[in-house]
Amino acid sequence: MFGLFRELRAANVLGINARNARFISPHNPRRLFPMVDDKLKSKALCVEHGIPAPALFGVVEAHGDLRGLPSLLEPYREFVIKPVRGAMGNGVLVVVDRDGAQWVKSSGARMDDAFLRHYVSGILSGLYSLAGNADRAMIEYRVQLHPSFEKVSYGGVPDVRVIVFKGVPALAMLRLPTRRSDGRANLHQGAIAAGIDIPTGVTQHAVQSNRLVEVHPDTGHRVVGFQVPAWEEILRIAAVCAEMTGLGYLGVDVVLDAQQGPLLLELNARPGLAIQIANFQGLLGPLEMLERVETSRLDPTERILLAKQVALDLRRGPLRHPAASPEATPDREAQVGISQVPRPLVEPAPQPEARQEPHQEPPPEAPQIEKVG
């Protein structure tokens, strides 16, 4: 529009209109939306496809079931209640402990059974669901903070958002709760968003409320250069979720549990665009490359490989010869179609040490990068 957006276009920034018209509407058939909008359906799919997810303790289907709520919660000390069709983490109630007849919220506030019943009734009435339609409430396992996040998270559990296009992870970020976000991983409320380097799983850039940050304001530890644990497993979950749902453009939210490792938390058929600011990288770069690649016959491992290739290509320009990649042998690479990855618009200066280390040196204490294959 009048050259006003020339810089955004040059930076490959994806706008909402383009996201909806170019990616969501052609790649996400409407009939598949219930699979991600309905968290019970996504959970069932996860079980079917061997994707780990927080255990389901129970479902409250209707107001008539409210009487059974105390006995349903009887065996548990801590759990999460959320609407089955909620969006953007709305309506999620985290119970961290029980104290006699009282329940303890993550903030330390106490609630009695009556309050809990009122809350669940609000969910059932559709208070938190997208169109205000009647909803169900699900009660599930409360994820335990993974020890490696203790230094970069305040009051809640971080999650990883991966944007997956045509089954290939395109961009990822780590959302870190802060005091300001009240322990929620919600960027609007002041959580930190740290862009993750796809090949390595190391955070490379972090923002809080559109301001650059290097260290966590509450813990004082660095949030840039942080190695996300179990990164390869997170990428695998993201890649498998895409084929499991059939959605071509998908946001996959993964949490890390102290015991169980990565668990699929939520899927999103209309993932937001803030991830671009977190990474300081436009989504159109990877998306336009992947648009021209046939990925339907690749298995998840191959798609993760492709994701890393794309990320490296975007950072450094194209590989001079695909065979130079140690991760892929020439015949294999023909099979996965990496040679179809188009050349970036900008031809970079030749760099002898191309495609080895990530741009950002991981800190020495970071664990060794896992290799694929």
Place this chain on the structure above:
Amino acid sequence: MSRRLIAVAAAFALTAIALITYKVVVLGYELNPKPAPDRWSIQLEVKLQNPAENARVTFFLPADGPGQRIYDERVSAEGMRFYIRPRDGNRVAVVVGRPDEGSRLTYRFSMQNLPAPQALLPASLPPLDEAEAKQLADLLGPEEAIQSDAELIPLLFEELAINREDRVVALRQIHEFIHRDVVTTTGSDGLQDALSVLQRERGSPHGKARAEVALLRAAGIPARVVAGAPLMERGDSEVIHWVEARLDGRFWTLDPLKGLDEKEEPRLVLHVGDGAALDPIGVENASLKVSMLRERETQFQIYQRKIGNSDRLLDRISLYSLPVGTRVLYQVLLLIPLGALVVAISRNLIGIPTFGTFMPILISLAFRESGIAWGMLLFGAVVAVGYLGRNLLDRAQLLMVPRLSFLLTLVILIMAGLMIVAEATGYTKAFSIAIFPIVIITMTIERLSIAIVEEGARNAAKVVAGTLAVAIFGYWVIANDTLQHFVFTFPEIHLITMAVLLLLGRYTGYRLSEWTRFRAFREGGVPEAGS
């Protein structure tokens, strides 16, 4: 953007342009309608004080004339007998008896003003010849209060050097004298007959008019006094008098209070001649009040007449054939697509966040009725009070549907309260808030409360501001009378609306808001905290 879509959009737009062109060029519809001839609703009310059993009141009724057409006459004279009689080229109402307790004597009518084309006085005219003078003798001779035969007048003519050889020059000189040299008073300075006014060189407007007629007649120019009322937008008017002089086969209006070159305002002519406007017999006191309201003959009536007589298909399928109630509804309905277009542009091109998709249009529609300032005020008040109520209600932990219903009741009560205040203070325009979609206000309050809790007050305030901003844009479109007329006359314009929406639907460029949101990419980096 796909070519097929562009082709479809272009086809829509071309069809619309072709239809509109046909209707304008062949069928003669106006793109921008001219104002229709002006009409007034006028009421003459005669107030009687202590009328006797056999009171008899005579007053003049206006008649059709070169500058006016009178129709739709209605009389209210309960308990009295009402006759209309011709008298000296005028119509008079004769009312006999005493009005019933509490009833009024009124005569109402509609009047169409037919302004005469502006004309200039002829340059010069010789004195009237015998035959003509005989024919117009009535307008040349003296009357009781118009003493054109007074001895004073020839002396005055000498003093003023009136030209007796040219009627036009004489008329100009006489009018100049009356207009400039005779002082205008309120009428409390004595008798107001022509001679007294000329002797004093002061007089009321009526007296000056009589004096001017006397002088004109003495100079051999046929003239008469005319009584009437100036036409105005609305309100009470008083009876005024002026002069008509006959030159060159027509009457020329001469206002004794104005120069000849000054533009004359439109007037209702009540009667010609020097009779009293009101002649009450058997009444202690009587007065005549003239009040009026300007109406504009709407383009609707004109088009309705037109399509009634047409056999053209496009005339026949016109919206003007709808009955009045439906027509008013569709007048508004047909503007809603334009409001929707405003919303689409605001959201997809500009990126303004709003509560719901069409909430802003509904607010615009409400503003259209109440006016924008009142609308904003009332909307703000209802939402604010409702929000407070909602927060108090939150403590009661009600189920959602009863809570929403409670809120709905609260909103309706607040609005009812505002109505009463509006009625008491006379701001009746506020009444139109009644069409505010009440359920939607309720849902807005509910969503606003949740948005404040979940997204923070700042984000919620942004959405409220966005909704109001779009509602104001929408109001500009929806409250535009010219646009309303245009859309109702040419509903096919919405083919263009649809074409624009099709193209807008495939617009994949950035929104204006993203220029700010992603400014980091324009500035080469995210700003550091604290900067």
